[in-house]
Amino acid sequence: MAGGAFVLPKARPKGPPYFSRNQVAQALHQVAVLLELNGANVFRVRSYQNASRMLGGLTQDLGELVASGELFELKGIGKGLGSALSQAIGEGRWPDDWIALHTDTPEGMIEMLGIPGLGPKRIKIMNQELGVDSITTLREAAEDDSIAGLKGFGAKSQQRMLDGIELLARFRSRRRLDIGLKYGEAFEQRISKIPGVQKAQLAGSARRRKDTIGDLDLVVAVDDSDKESVSNAILQLPGIADIKGAGDSKISLILDTSIFDENFSIGHIDTNVLDAIGGDDYEQLEAGGTIDAQVRLVSLEVFPFTLAYFTGSKEHNIAMRQRAIDRGLRLSEFGLIPEKDAGDLKGMAAAKYSLSAIDENEIYQHLDLDWVTPELREDTGEILAAQSEELPNLIVQSDIRGSLHNHTTLSDGEASLEQMADAARKIGWNWLGLADHSPSLKIANGANAEDLLAQGELIKRYNSEWASEGVDFRLFHGVESDILEGGKLDHPDDILSQLDYTVASVHAMNKWKGRDEQTNTEELMRCIDHPSTTILGHPTGRILQGRDGYEVDMFAIIEYMAEYNKNGEMKAVELNASPYRLDLDWRLCKFAKTNNVPIIINPDAHSIRGLADIAYGVMAARKGWLESGDVLNSLSGDDLATLLK
């Protein structure tokens, strides 16, 4: 939780419900972490984590669930959590022991969890024995050699903590998807070329296309006889900054930018946004920096099992394992082994009894499931869907026929209208929407009404030219209007009504981040009420690894937009495809879909190259269960024109 303080969310002034879904999920997550640090039973901790995750993805109204008592029927909510949450949501008071955990646990102990190799147990011991309660006091204790003397600790772990503190200071723990994928693909290619390597494939959160990547997982198939030479060759590859560990089957590394053949550069984002998140510092961190990588060496027969296992997620794997157990099988990274054959054998020793599978598909078949595409493996309903042949037919990039939020030189874009249109045609799109910034956003050279309308005339001229030439391409004319005080838009109504559409976005982040969730949510609703508002742009304003978004109840916003759509007035939510944003979050896409709120994937391109960011938007959309029919991007120019009228 970048930048977020570790405090219990404050109750809304009016209630019930006094807390939103997000706030409850956040509180449960924090209590789980604090319980861990206080030495609580690991299964108790897990039930808090499970409840947090389950409630965070819930689609029903939490206030109603509490009022009706249905809260207690949810899987993972029992007597204890049920009554704690009923009190919190119904009366606006968190349980006393949750409050005590927050007041009594030093903030520094939570930060210490970020140090690699250091977990809650040893943090607690150091706290009790040495009074260590922050990264600063930990460094002092390590430097005067008092940690090495503790029982169960030694000189090596003391040094590792010092290294870890150094690492934490220099680099962030996660990398954006685009950067992680670049590292991952470069690493995969280099390993594939090593003699003796039969297969090498990127797994982990990169393969699941999460918006940020913690570390890279590479699964490599190799004969036992080649294991040693391949392992040695991997350790000699360029781009390895450090070797954290190297066993028979697992190599743990830190990669840096020398893994790339060419100069490594990161994508572009608006200058005004970059300034707000630390400018040069952010760019340096992202363009330099390192990423952790784990390599697993296995035989070809075991490869599909290892690939599936390390593609994860943890929650998906747990559910898969449980499904195997229900069928008298034991699933691990080495195979799918009948319990009666496995006996006491563990790991590779039991692998020879495994059911065979030439690929992941056959593993899923053994468990009576359709193959689940990696993006969906988050245990958010995919196993149930795979069981009943109801997995979605996910959108692919070739379904995209255009996008609606793009900039030109009229505001802060680098390319002219003509250049943008030309580029869109070249990548095979049938239409392109231009939505330059509005006047209030001075730093982005927001265009005034006169220039905006002149742009509209130009677009009309080009459109009629293309139509007469029989070219299946057209431009749509919109604006990215800043959302002003009270949810107002940034142009008079008579200007906005002359456009094809309006993307309404928040840019005054400082103001919005200084306010509570309820105020922000209501202000966004007032903006959605405006008849000209067609699309809600980058709905939370987050910058991945840069800044959190402002607080807003997106579930409520989507439900509010759903009402308009039900009544025949189209209100769409943007999935901003910039890898800096990926906002709407993938977790909310399915919620928008089930509420029949259309989604538009927008690259927010500020240059020709920026259009290519659509790829990351499609990845996020797939992760969010979206099919081509759920997004406006798949419409023909004619159908979109009809819809916008």
Place this chain on the structure above:
DNA sequence: GCCGTTTTCGGCCCGACTGTTTTCAGTCG
């Protein structure tokens, strides 16, 4: 703290690696 159609008590996914040990605990994924 949650859960249950062989269960209201005794389980809760499973294995590798590291550093500390002389058989194991902590951490990670």
